[in-house]
Amino acid sequence: MSPTDAGRPLRVLLFIHSLHGGGAERVAADLSAHWAEMGRDVMVVTQESAEGDVYALHPNVRREVLHTAGEGGGLRGIWSNVQRVRALRRVVRSFRPDIVLGMMTTASVLSVLACAGLSCRVIATEHTHPPSQTLSGFWQRLRRLTYPRAARVVALTRGTADWLGQHVPGCRLAVIPNPVHFPLPRAEPILTPVAGDGRKRLLAVGRLHADKGFDLLIQAYAQLAPSHPDWDLVILGEGDERRALEAQVRNAGLASRVFMPGRAGNVGDWYESADLYVLTSRFEGLSNTLLESMASGLAAVSFDCDTGPREIVREGVDGVLVRPNGDVSALGKALDAVMSDAEDRRRMAQAATAVRDRFSAASVLQKWQELFDGVRAQGR
Known part of the structure; x- marks a missing residue:
């Protein structure tokens, strides 16, 4: 599929808590850069501010900050999540993406809720193996409720996909690994390895x-x-x-x-x-x-x-x-x-x-392309 559709570039919105470091955060920066270079309209939405970002975004990638980060349990936590859903929905309605990509569990859950009734397709992603997560019962229940409503749920590995198929029934699953980039990028802080001394x-x-x-x-x-x-x-x-x-x-x-x-x-x-x-x-x-x-x-x-x-x-x-x-x-x-x-x-x-x-970027991007093709052809 061409990066354009009906005369306009494909629009992709990635939602993630922050860009303050971590594997999923790096993948969000990398994927958004690749898609921007392909001529797509790309936006990255975070809850945390750009202050403290570890990963820089491509200059053609738009950035929106919801300023909705913060912890809270009980009724306060529920109200905070309502506010997050409302804030994300406002951005989605303004940007009008074709695809909304939730990066990690909570972002994926909030994306499904925020996009309910809108024309965009939501893709949820799991970047860790769920049994290793410290996920509250509240979020586990929300995952079981929302993931079957996503157009696809992407796992990094077949093992995670199998777990989701068993514990979150109704998901439409896909497996797409992270790409490896070589040569590796350089960024601060620069730490010089100890000079070779024969050891x-x-x-x-x-x-x-x-x-x-x-x-x-x-x-x-x-x-x-x-x-x-x-x-x-x-x-x-x-x-x-x-x-x-x-x-x-x-x-x-x-x-x-x-x-x-x-x-x-x-x-x-x-x-x-x-x-x-x-x-x-x-x-x-x-x-x-x-x-x-x-x-x-x-x-x-x-x-x-x-x-x-x-x-x-x-x-x-x-x-x-x-x-x-x-x-x-x-x-x-x-x-x-x-x-x-x-x-x-x-x-x-x-x-x-x-x-x-x-695990080249080209092969991984091809998998995403095939996924986008399938998702956009999928009827509601």
Whole structure:
């Protein structure tokens, strides 16, 4: 389908809480930029203000801020959500989009409610695996009510789509992964990796959050460190678990070999300086960092989460999947094997770059194009 329809560009509105950081936020910025470059009219609507944005929007993408962010329970919370729906509906009526894309669960629910009775088609999206979400019963009930009324519900992985099909009956499901961009963009803050000094580096990247399992990684590395004296561990990211993880490192006597430099906008430089990537998440949607590290030419050792890594890593070809998920001993054995075999590590690293084609922006955008075609042809 041409980006134009009946003489005017296709109009797409993306609704997301903020652009203050995170995987879904980055995807919203990337997709909106791609669609703007295709000649579509694109608007990104956020609840939070642009102050504090981590991701910049394409100059041809319009931005609207609802100023409706804020927490609240009980009747106050219900009234806040009514206000959000009303504010979003006003913007939708003014912009008159053909497609409204809700980015993540609550934004998707609010989008369906705000667009009730309007001519636009709503596409809901799930960017995490639902069992890993801390979603209240109120929002779970709203998801079950609203998702069947969406034109499509997009999951990043087949595993998440299967879960939605079982627990949110009536959804019209589609699976579209996130694209990987290579070479990776650079942004602030710029953190320079430690200069090469002949030491090897095991790298992990992500929010310092319990879901990412960095506590398990430190446990496994502590077991490996004596037998791999030339390997250091770098955990790149920032978050609420920093103090607990730093204490764990000190207690293990590893302060000189485990480094936590913070969040870097030049993460590509860190992939290039590393020798092996490790993902220890307890839960994943589709891991952007796993895709990026492999696109950068790193073999990967990853826990086999319920969803995500198994749809990226080709077992024994470009990485290793560790089972059972969360098992520190199994993780240590897998890391030990790959860290000990430089030739096998090089072989898998070379194969890993195939994700550039397997998850290319062109292939992902084609999936979105096919989805848009189907949604717009769908009768009400």
